[in-house]
Amino acid sequence: MNKEERHAVLATYLRGVLGADDSVDIVAENRLTMGQSRAMFVLDLEYAKDGAAIQRKVVVRVEQWGHLGSDSENEVNIMRALHALDYPVAEILAYETSCDLLEQPFFVMDFMPGVSTFSEDTADEYIAALHRLHSIDATSDVFDFLEMPEAPHGAALQQVERWYxxxxxxxxxxxxxxxxxxxxxxxNNAPENDRVTLVHGDPGPGNYLYHDGHITAVVDWEFIHLGDPYDDWAYLIAMRGVAYLQEDDWIARIEKITGSEIDRPRLEYWKAVNFLMGVGIDQTSHRIYADHKNPAPNLLAIATGVHLSALRRLCDAIF
Structure with a gap:
């Protein structure tokens, strides 16, 4: 589907979503990312509603053949639930589960201002936002779309089996x-459940936005699940955050903000689980490329070089 075809489909779709009086004009498009779990398009819109002229931005997030082993259902559900709790996420405007319109499922959300490049000045505020996520009552009925891990080792075993x-x-x-x-x-070495919380699953630099020095939105919720908060802390420290701050710096900040001392052996276990996650999701790139669903060279790079790097980190963590 080319740009003109996509705009024609979306203009008609968005007219109903936004309650426009007549047509919705897409006056500009900025394609944010392509080749990871989703394709992202920022659309500048002009339309009339109840006789008033409106200009606004929306973001269209489109799936890509199940890349990285996820779909949008839980992502949409958690964003809707968290937005209702005034957590910093974009408002979901619409969710299209069929492939009839854009050849893949997609959802539309409000545009949030900010940049995602790392700034040390925002690290503590982001850790506080992640800690707030872990402090939300995960047993609430609003999160019943997420599977509750079984005792005594379910938080760990659920993720190990998922990525395997x-x-x-x-x-x-x-x-x-x-x-x-x-x-x-x-x-064999799965720790017992300490406490079960909401877990972002892919936290750290690049997956939150900030503007004027403050967090405006936490983004990319496709790996949301109920589990051990150490899953998030390990991913932040060893995956997304490893290039920006030293491990001891991350740990000191986490301990200061949460008021709890980090259990180092537990952290090391969850690092290994996250390396297994990397090994698993890298292979989704290989399958999409091998099945000729998408011939993008970056998929082959993820399936080979990135995959072998994740496998080495997994082996170094365990053997």
Whole structure:
């Protein structure tokens, strides 16, 4: 689908979503990302509603053949629930589950101002936002679309099996014995559930926006689940945050803001789970590329070089 076709479809769709008097004009489009879990388009719109001229921006987030082993359903549900709690997320305006319009499911959300480049000045405020997420009552009925981990080891085992299954169901060729051994080690050494919270699943620099020195939105919720908050802290420290601050700096900030001392062995376990996650989701790129759904070279790079890097980190963490 080319740009003109996409705009024609979206203009008609958005007229109903926004309650426009007549047509919705898409006067500009900025394509934010393509090739990771979603394609992102910022649209500048002009339309009339109840006789008043309106100009606004919206963001259209489009799935890509199940890339990274996720879909939009939980992402949309959690954003709606958190927006109702005044948590910093964009408002969901519409969710289209079919592939009839843009060839993939997509959702439309309000545009939030800000940039995602890392600034150390916002690190503490972001940690506080993540801690606030972990402090929300995860047993509330508004989160009943998320699976509650079983006691005593479910928080860990649920994620280990999720990412192992993602790996096995998307692998091209033979499975790696290193992944098999590492997965079994994670099963055998799963810690007991300490407490179960909402877990973002992909936290850190690049996945929050800030403007004028303050957080405006936490973004990219496709990996939301109920689990161990150490899942998020490990991902922040060892994955998204590793290039920006030293581990001890992240830990000191987390301990200061949460008021709790970090359990280092528990943190190390969850680092390994997140490396398994990387191994698994990298293989979704391989499958999409091998099945000729998308010939983008970056998918092959993720499936090979990035995958091997994640596998090495997994092995270094365990063996």
């Amino acid at each position: 299954e993602t790996y096995r169901s998307h692998i091209v060729g033979e499975p790696s014995p290193l992944v098999e051994e590492a997965t079994q080690w994670l099963r």
